[in-house]
Amino acid sequence: MNIKKLKKNFPNVNIKENEPLAHYTYTKTGGPADALIFPKTKEEVQKLISWLNEENWPVTILGNASNLIVKDGGIRGATIILTDMNQIVIKEDTIKVLTGAALIEVSKRAYQSNLTGLEFACGIPGSIGGAVYMNAGAYGGEVKEVIKSVTVLTREGHIIERDNNDMDFSYRHSKLQETDEIALEVVFELKKGDAEEIKDRMDELTYLRTSKQPLEYPSCGSVFKRPTGYFTGKLIQEAGLQGLKWGGAQISTKHAGFIVNIDNATATDYIELIEHIKEVILEKDGVQLETEVKIIGEDHPVAVESRDNLMKKAASTFHAQLGKILPLTEDN
Numbered sequence: 001m002n003i004k005k006l007k008k009n010f011p012n013v014n015i016k017e018n019e020p021l022a023h024y025t026y027t028k029t030g031g032p033a034d035a036l037i038f039p040k041t042k043e044e045v046q047k048l049i050s051w052l053n054e055e056n057w058p059v060t061i062l063g064n065a066s067n068l069i070v071k072d073g074g075i076r077g078a079t080i081i082l083t084d085m086n087q088i089v090i091k092e093d094t095i096k097v098l099t100g101a102a103l104i105e106v107s108k109r110a111y112q113s114n115l116t117g118l119e120f121a122c123g124i125p126g127s128i129g130g131a132v133y134m135n136a137g138a139y140g141g142e143v144k145e146v147i148k149s150v151t152v153l154t155r156e157g158h159i160i161e162r163d164n165n166d167m168d169f170s171y172r173h174s175k176l177q178e179t180d181e182i183a184l185e186v187v188f189e190l191k192k193g194d195a196e197e198i199k200d201r202m203d204e205l206t207y208l209r210t211s212k213q214p215l216e217y218p219s220c221g222s223v224f225k226r227p228t229g230y231f232t233g234k235l236i237q238e239a240g241l242q243g244l245k246w247g248g249a250q251i252s253t254k255h256a257g258f259i260v261n262i263d264n265a266t267a268t269d270y271i272e273l274i275e276h277i278k279e280v281i282l283e284k285d286g287v288q289l290e291t292e293v294k295i296i297g298e299d300h301p302v303a304v305e306s307r308d309n310l311m312k313k314a315a316s317t318f319h320a321q322l323g324k325i326l327p328l329t330e331d332n
């Protein structure tokens with residue numbers, strides 16, 4: 001992987017080298033991207049993918065990084081962030097939008113055009129691409145209900161248009177999670193509505209969100225998917241975990257389904273706390289929590305080393321203790 005060659009082949013594309021992803025993620029954690037690339041058009045993404053494939057670069061796609069934990073070692077190869085690819089075109093009751101646009105902005109533009117259907121999304125901080133990938137939803141709405149079609153780029157570099165039925169949408173899931181395709185453009189189909197009613201609904205949802213969620217701290221939203229028949233926040237509360245601090249991360253005292261970065265948390269703090277919650281809830285309630293947030297990237301080499309050292313230290317302490325009870329032999 002030669003970054004100079006990449007920059008030479010794409011002189012008009014903004015490319016940052018060794019760029020800390022903590023500057024972009026909503027948790028404000030995560031190590032560096034070898035190359036962070038900001039295309040502005042679908043054509044640029046397609047050309048980039050073809051070139052990066054030929055050069056054997058691994059490729060990671062980011063939207064607004066609001067549903068991600070990037071590990072402390074960062075991401076090797078190319079990381080394409082789509083937030084500069086954000087054109088929104090409204091025609092009658094359809095909105096055609098490039099997938100780097102913010103869902104909140106599209107929801108606002110729909111309201112300004114008297115279009116109803118995207119009120120539920122007025123506080124979801126993702127990009128359109130991330131929202132499609134996750135089938136984002138809130139307060140009874142999901143993006144799948146208003147999407148007509150999605151233009152995707154396969155990892156082999158082909159462009160395909162998928163209609164709604166072909167996206168396998170379900171709770172926090174779309175086909176893209178299996179195919180790894182990149183969403184480039186989305187067409188939303190909305191309905192004409194009453195501007196005042198749309199605004200009232202958005203105000204109501206904004207009030208609910210700000211009163212219930214710890215928006216004053218960095219976070220990645222709800223960490224876990226809702227397990228059938230349970231509420232994650234309630235399970236965590238009843239296990240006595242709410243407020244627990246792990247390094248600089250804390251289970252929010254306002255909403256137990258969120259983990260907030262209260263004091264320079266690392267991605268490792270987040271990941272260890274998530275594992276701890278899963279273990280406690282499995283043991284106490286027999287419920288296997290599944291993360292909604294996506295964890296990507298590599299461990300920090302120092303973290304791996306210190307974890308290995310800790311394990312060696314623990315093993316030798318154990319052997320030393322054992323040696324006091326039993327004479328040590330080759331077998332123990």
Ligand SMILES: Cc1cc2nc3c(=O)[nH]c(=O)nc-3n(C[C@H](O)[C@H](O)[C@H](O)COP(=O)(O)OP(=O)(O)OC[C@H]3O[C@@H](n4cnc5c(N)ncnc54)[C@H](O)[C@@H]3O)c2cc1C
Pocket residue numbers: 026060061062063064065066067068082099123124125126127128129130131132133134135136137138176181182183184213215219220221222294
């Ligand atoms: C405070 C807060 C509140 C939240 N509230 C909600 C909520 O109410 N409802 C809800 O559903 N979510 C919520 N979220 C989570 C998050 O905003 C959504 O999941 C959002 O859809 C993620 O979009 P993103 O652009 O940030 O995706 P990212 O975090 O950048 O990426 C998430 C995944 O999508 C993939 N991806 C991103 N763009 C594309 C693309 N163009 N093509 C293919 N794959 C892509 C990435 O590779 C990654 O695997 C919240 C998060 C926060 C921080």
